[in-house]
Amino acid sequence: MVTIQTADDATESAGATATAFGISYAITSILSALLVIWKESSESVHNALTAITGHHWVTHGVLDVIIFVVLGLVLSRMGGGIRMTGNGLIATVVGATIISGLIIAGYFL
Amino acid sequence: MSNEIILMLHPTFGVLAIIASVWVFVETLNAREVNVGRIRNVGVLAAVLMWLAYIVGGYWYVVFYGADKAIINAGPWPFAHSFFMETKEHVFLMLLLLTTFLAIAVQGEVAKVKAARDLVLWVSGLVVLMGLAMEGAGAFISMGVKVALLAKPV
Numbered sequence: 001m002v003t004i005q006t007a008d009d010a011t012e013s014a015g016a017t018a019t020a021f022g023i024s025y026a027i028t029s030i031l032s033a034l035l036v037i038w039k040e041s042s043e044s045v046h047n048a049l050t051a052i053t054g055h056h057w058v059t060h061g062v063l064d065v066i067i068f069v070v071l072g073l074v075l076s077r078m079g080g081g082i083r084m085t086g087n088g089l090i091a092t093v094v095g096a097t098i099i100s101g102l103i104i105a106g107y108f109l
Numbered sequence: 110m111s112n113e114i115i116l117m118l119h120p121t122f123g124v125l126a127i128i129a130s131v132w133v134f135v136e137t138l139n140a141r142e143v144n145v146g147r148i149r150n151v152g153v154l155a156a157v158l159m160w161l162a163y164i165v166g167g168y169w170y171v172v173f174y175g176a177d178k179a180i181i182n183a184g185p186w187p188f189a190h191s192f193f194m195e196t197k198e199h200v201f202l203m204l205l206l207l208t209t210f211l212a213i214a215v216q217g218e219v220a221k222v223k224a225a226r227d228l229v230l231w232v233s234g235l236v237v238l239m240g241l242a243m244e245g246a247g248a249f250i251s252m253g254v255k256v257a258l259l260a261k262p263v
Contacts, residue, residue: 014228015217022228025210029203036199055171061163061202068206072213086224090231093210097235100203108195 014086020076021068022089026096028068033103035060040107112173119166120247122158126208127240129155133211134233137219137226145220148229152215155236159208163201170198177254184257189249197246204239211236 013019039045039056049056075082084092129151136148174194181190211232217225 012222012224014214014222014224018214018217018225018228021210021213025206028206032199032202057198058167058171060199061167061205064202064206068209086222086227089224090228093207093228094231094235097203097207097239101200101239104199105192105196108192 012086013084014089016082017076019082019084019089020074020078021072022093023075023082023084024068024072026092027071028064029096029100030103031067032060032064033100035063036104037107112169115165115169116173119162119169120244122162122165123240123243123247126155126158126162127237127244129158130208130211130233130236130240133215134230134237137215137229137233140220140226142220148219149215152229152233153212155233156208156212159205159236159240163205166201177250180257181250181253184253185260186249186253186256189253193246193249193253197243197250200239201243204236204243207232207239208236 014022039049039060046056049059052059053062132151133148133155136144136151140148178190178194181187181194211229214225214229214232217228219226219229
């Protein structure tokens with residue numbers, strides 16, 4: 001027998017781990033988009049990123065992955081978990097994706 | 110020859126990741142206890158395939174793309190690099206994290222909790238749309254090289 005939870009769908013959560021990593025994704029994607037502008041606008045930042053791994057894009061990717069994983073783990077282990085509704089989390093993830101994409105595409109347009 | 114195979118593996122893994130994400134989306138529309146295991150497995154598969162697309166494409170980009178970049182910039186479609194490649198290489202990092210997040214989101218109570226199910230639907234849908242955008246951008250980059258080579262005097 002399938003049980004679908006229907007009690008107050010608007011306030012239910014998608015789960016503590018999903019919420020933590022969803023927020024982490026949103027923050028990381030915005031930071032990543034801002035790093036694009038920063039490194040493309042500043043030769044010293046670009047060179048610093050290149051110096052770390054040999055290529056600015058590789059360093060950028062490694063930083064993104066580290067921030068996403070560490071932030072997700074920290075948020076998921078906070079006492080009681082992050083309180084956010086499923087709809088709020090979806091809006092955060094989708095909104096961050098659209099804003100980050102527009103920042104990046106807009107910069108190179 | 111091996112360089113070209115590396116280049117072809119990148120969109121191949123990308124397309125497979127898109128197909129896996131479509132699979133997750135459709136299975137999640139009909140999420141039940143009997144298929145929740147499959148949703149979780151295919152969600153993880155989508156992330157693994159996207160990581161393979163990233164590693165293979167990234168290797169090619171870092172090691173071999175410089176020559177193509179010079180060809181594109183000397184040709185009639187310099188925007189194939191200045192807009193499409195620059196945007197693609199950075200938006201792809203978001204797509205990689207989003208697909209990794211999909212693998213995490215599918216571990217939730219997708220069959221029982223509407224919020225968990227809606228989240229997987231939105232994330233898998235976004236992965237599909239962004240993946241298709243990456244494929245399209247890749248087509249512009251390839252065409253940028255092609256039109257540059259065709260424009261060269263014989």
